[in-house]
Amino acid sequence: GAVVSQHPSWVICKSGTSVKIECRSLDFQATTMFWYRQFPKQSLMLMATSNEGSKATYEQGVEKDKFLINHASLTLSTLTVTSAHPEDSSFYICSARELDRGRYEQFFGPGTRLTVL
Amino acid sequence: AQKVTQAQTEISVVEKEDVTLDCVYETRDTTYYLFWYKQPPSGELVFLIRRNSFDEQNEISGRYSWNFQKSTSSFNFTITASQVVDSAVYFCALSTPTDSWGKLQFGAGTQVVVTP
Numbered sequence: 001g002a003v004v005s006q007h008p009s010w011v012i013c014k015s016g017t018s019v020k021i022e023c024r025s026l027d028f029q030a031t032t033m034f035w036y037r038q039f040p041k042q043s044l045m046l047m048a049t050s051n052e053g054s055k056a057t058y059e060q061g062v063e064k065d066k067f068l069i070n071h072a073s074l075t076l077s078t079l080t081v082t083s084a085h086p087e088d089s090s091f092y093i094c095s096a097r098e099l100d101r102g103r104y105e106q107f108f109g110p111g112t113r114l115t116v117l
Numbered sequence: 118a119q120k121v122t123q124a125q126t127e128i129s130v131v132e133k134e135d136v137t138l139d140c141v142y143e144t145r146d147t148t149y150y151l152f153w154y155k156q157p158p159s160g161e162l163v164f165l166i167r168r169n170s171f172d173e174q175n176e177i178s179g180r181y182s183w184n185f186q187k188s189t190s191s192f193n194f195t196i197t198a199s200q201v202v203d204s205a206v207y208f209c210a211l212s213t214p215t216d217s218w219g220k221l222q223f224g225a226g227t228q229v230v231v232t233p
Contacts, residue, residue, distance in 0.1 A: 034220075043208065043223045044162075091160055095221075106221060108154075108162040 003027055004096050006109035013084055014117055021079045021112045023094030029074035030096035034106065035067075038091040050077050084116045119144050121211050123224035130199050130231055138194045138227045140209030146170075151192045152210040152221070153183065162208075168192065199231045 003026040013019050023033055032051050036044040048064075050056040050071035058064045066088075068080040077096075081088055091113050095106040120143040130136045142151065153165040166176065168185055176183045180197045196203050209224040216222070 043225050044221075045223075046220050049220070093160075093162065105167075108164075110159075110161040113160070 002098065002105075002107045004030075004094065004107045004109040006092075006094055006112050008112060009110060010113040010115075012115045012117065015085050016083055018080055018082045019084055019114060021081075021092055021094075021114075023077045023079070023096070023109050025075045025096045025098070025107070028096075028098045028107075030077075030098060031074065032097040033071055033077035034095045034097075035069060035077075035079050036093045036095070038093060038111075040091075044093060047079075081114065084114070086116045089114055089116045119146075119211055119213055119215065119220075119222045121209050121222050121224035123207075123209055123227050125227045126225070127228040127230065130229070132200060132231055132233050133198050136196045136199050136203075136229060136231075138196075138207050138209075138229070140192045140194065140224060142190050142192065142209070142211050144211060144213050144215070146213040146215055149211060149213040151185070152212070153192075153194050154208045154210065155205045156208060156226070157205040165194075165207075196229070199229075201231050201233055204229055204231045 005024045007022045034049050035047045037047050038044045046059050047062045048056045048058045048069050050069045052071050052074050056069035066082055071077040091111050093111040095108045097106050122141045149170045151168045155163040173185050182195045184193045206226045206228050208226045210221045212221055
């Protein structure tokens with residue numbers, strides 16, 4: 001149980017285009033989903049926290065207009081990187097917190113590797 | 118402010134050697150959770166352990182063991198008799214009520230390289 005999927009697992013796009021990444025909780029309802037970004041050889045940095053049905057809360061320094069997050073249902077959150085540039089190339093990882101579990105439990109997706117040319 | 122420090126950037130060992138990864142954390146909260154994750158080359162995070170601040174009992178799981186010392190704010194991780202499959206980046210992380218338990222504060226990670 002507690003499986004989180006991400007789609008796509010990798011994507012290559014041209015500079016200036018937008019890319020959407022999906023994060024799904026497959027066997028549980030996720031009231032809260034988190035989006036992390038990881039640059040090569042670096043740690044995971046939280047970008048934003050999204051609660052189902054409400055606006056995402058962004059970490060300091062993360063552009064909300066560039067990284068659009070939608071959490072429209074209890075099993076799906078999407079991250080759209082708008083007008084992507086090479087510096088947005090990174091590994092994006094989502095995690096989800098289940099409604100009925102302890103609030104400290106987070107389950108991570110497998111990640112999406114974004115390369116912007 | 119919440120902070121996790123993993124001072125060791127990379128550790129290289131030969132198979133069957135033991136390896137200990139250090140983790141030092143900072144928080145003003147009295148209740149918190151500490152985690153260790155493994156990130157193999159595939160990138161997917163693998164959960165290893167969660168420990169709450171009130172449980173200082175050391176834990177052993179197979180070749181893995183953890184030493185939690187509140188007095189020194191450390192939560193160290195030891196791999197006994199390392200194997201090549203243990204090669205990965207290992208992250209220590211902290212979760213606190215100050216961040217509504219949501220934000221995981223990760224350390225910088227320690228790259229473990231196990232050679233045959």
